């Protein structure tokens with residue numbers, strides 16, 4: 068903070084110590100507003116009890132009591148308890164994952180602790196903290212401004228007034244100041260939840276959490292938007308259709324049973340069993356759990372999802388537009404070379420800077436802040452203190468009188484300095500070479516010569532800046548614009564910014580996945596091309612620069628944008644136009660951004676991606692994704708994970724459909740033949756429906772991504788989750804399983820076994836078939852034996868063991884057998900059940916092998 072337009076040095080603002088901050092945090096509590104109270108256990112349980120499945124269980128239990136079957140009634144009622152426990156646990160897990168995400172994506176604050184700048188979560192800010200505010204920040208707490216440079220804030224969150232208000236620094240000691248109300252122009256207070264739209268400042272925190280204006284109003288800012296996603300809508304529709312069919316079938320079963328066998332209460336029970344078998348309550352549960360856990364898994368890999376639907380959209384991305392600096396490169400600049408008067412000096416460690424290059428280094432340093440933040444400025448000050456040490460070219464005693472900031476119209480900035488003894492004030496400017504040439508009023512020849520020098524330097528990927536100087540009398544008034552100084556060209560500086568390790572691989576991986584990477588940069592075209600070449604971007608279509616884009620008509624842009632992958636000298640406002648042009652060409656666009664001006668493009672993109680490490684709060688709030696390490700590889704990783712989550716969801720859904728067919732079949736078919744015993748009494752259905760298959764669905768959540776997942780083209784945005792192929796395979800698997808189970812049932816009937824034994828062996832076949840369906844559906848490409856060898860899935864063995872153990876418990880312990888209406892099995896029965904269960908699914912293994920070559924292309928799990 069060196070500008071003096073309305074600031075004063077405040078060396079006393081050294082911030083709190085870490086210990087003191089921790090003490091205050093413990094005393095005052097975290098800096099957040101009390102959000103809606105979490106639901107109590109009772110409320111959660113009540114929400115579960117109202118679900119149709121539980122109502123069915125309760126009715127079935129009551130009917131059993133009416134039939135004087137208290138044991139059956141008690142079993143059904145105990146299922147209610149089990150289901151509530153499972154649901155509450157699942158909700159808890161989902162909530163935790165979402166809360167962790169909210170916490171990670173909440174605004175950060177830059178504070179001074181122990182005399183050093185530190186970025187911390189907004190909720191850890193305490194009273195007495197010194198906060199640094201820059202354009203794009205959300206103010207983390209109510210605070211008094213100790214410094215303010217052209218600062219204005221949007222306080223509409225508090226006042227409803229959309230016009231930003233100016234801010235000034237407080238008179239006297241900030242520590243002695245008190246807060247005032249959030250209205251009026253040029254006040255020295257900033258308020259929690261408001262937005263810095265311009266300038267920067269240093270503020271002393273006066274109040275946090277509910278002790279802020281925002282807290283008093285009591286409105287928490289929304290951080291994560293919610294609403295049904297396209298997938299939720301699709302599944303909701305499916306669930307409604309199946310539910311209606313289920314209820315019709317249930318009514319039909321009850322009536323037919325009652326008419327054919329004359330026992331109406333039993334008929335009601337059979338109807339309830341059918342309804343329970345058909346109610347598709349797992350679909351929404353699986354969807355919620357998969358998306359929430361998926362978002363949490365992505366956060367482990369530096370990808371935060373701020374909006375749940377984005378997990379679905381990710382797999383459909385066809386173009387990602389990324390910023391060059393910091394995303395494709397490391398944003399770690401070092402000065403590589405200087406060019407003065409046609410001669411170039413390559414800067415090397417240990418080699419002294421020749422005298423003739425001292426001036427360009429001197430002015431580059433003077434055109435950088437004393438405490439630089441920008442990596443470019445840091446590179447110059449670092450070089451200056453090394454190469455100019457001991458010369459008369461460093462000026463620690465000079466006073467900075469005025470800063471002229473960089474703007475979209477002029478990519479150059481200037482600093483005006485006053486020395487204690489000098490007669491004139493010194494002006495130093497640096498910026499884009501064209502801008503500096505403009506400031507120095509170059510004619511066409513000199514501009515062309517400069518361009519040649521710049522081209523030579525940028526061809527190696529260097530970022531090239533021009534440096535200029537001017538002077539102005541001490542008594543003269545400073546002009547309002549940089550143009551009015553009489554600038555003289557000093558030289559060029561070339562900065563090196565290494566390409567991120569892994570950037571080229573990420574671009575290649577995206578290309579294989581059918582996703583084109585487009586580079587957008589504010590840098591010079593030459594630099595952009597060199598970096599594009601290094602990371603393997605497609606250069607066949609050439610480069611479009613910002614000024615060219617302004618001239619281009621929409622139709623021409625739409626045509627050229629298909630092959631142009633490098634956009635140079637772009638200003639943030641132009642990103643929106645690119646997003647629109649790509650979208651009108653049918654692309655699904657991911658767009659990165661970090662600044663305030665990027666917000667509209669981030670919102671317009673199908674996937675707005677904010678850069679978490681250097682991005683502003685505004686960018687983060689406008690984005691659907693936040694990449695916490697700013698790395699392009701994480702974007703590729705996010706797309707890979709998004710696809711994997713979608714594939715796993717499909718596998719889980721296919722499995723759920725498949726497994727319901729035999730359950731529904733076995734609860735229906737015996738009803739039609741009066742002599743046949745019912746197999747799936749309500750308690751057994753509850754056992755299968757409520758414990759086994761939800762647990763099994765979880766296996767798919769933990770399934771690893773298919774290695775070929777990034778070799779396939781993006782999934783169309785409109786492509787439904789339940790495509791025809793998925794439905795066909797799922798139904799075919801279900802029907803074949805039903806045939807196997809039915810075969811065992813008929814075999815047992817023909818053997819003149821007691822009803823209980825028939826039920827047992829049929830039920831065992833169903834459970835084994837269920838497990839077989841999980842195994843074959845883990846991959847629609849790899850045979851089962853390879854999935855075991857090539858995939859790790861920690862939950863799988865617990866499910867296999869758990870389901871088998873439960874089955875053994877039911878069938879081997881006489882008390883359980885009696886309770887569930889089951890009979891004893893001999894070894895032959897077990898073998899038959901196992902063989903039929905496995906056999907009912909095994910054909911799909913053959914399909915995998917036979918359709919091998921074709922299986923590389925279709926987009927099934």
Ligand SMILES: Nc1ncnc2c1ncn2[C@@H]1O[C@H](COP(=O)(O)OP(=O)(O)OP(=O)(O)O)[C@@H](O)[C@H]1O
Nearest residue numbers: 390391392441443478497498499587588589590591
């Ligand atoms: N601190 C600075 N000093 C001098 N010139 C600057 C400074 N910052 C930016 N510029 C000039 O403005 C140009 C555009 O900068 P801008 O910040 O838009 O690009 P960037 O965001 O750094 O790069 P990218 O768009 O690749 O992420 C730079 O190429 C440079 O010429």
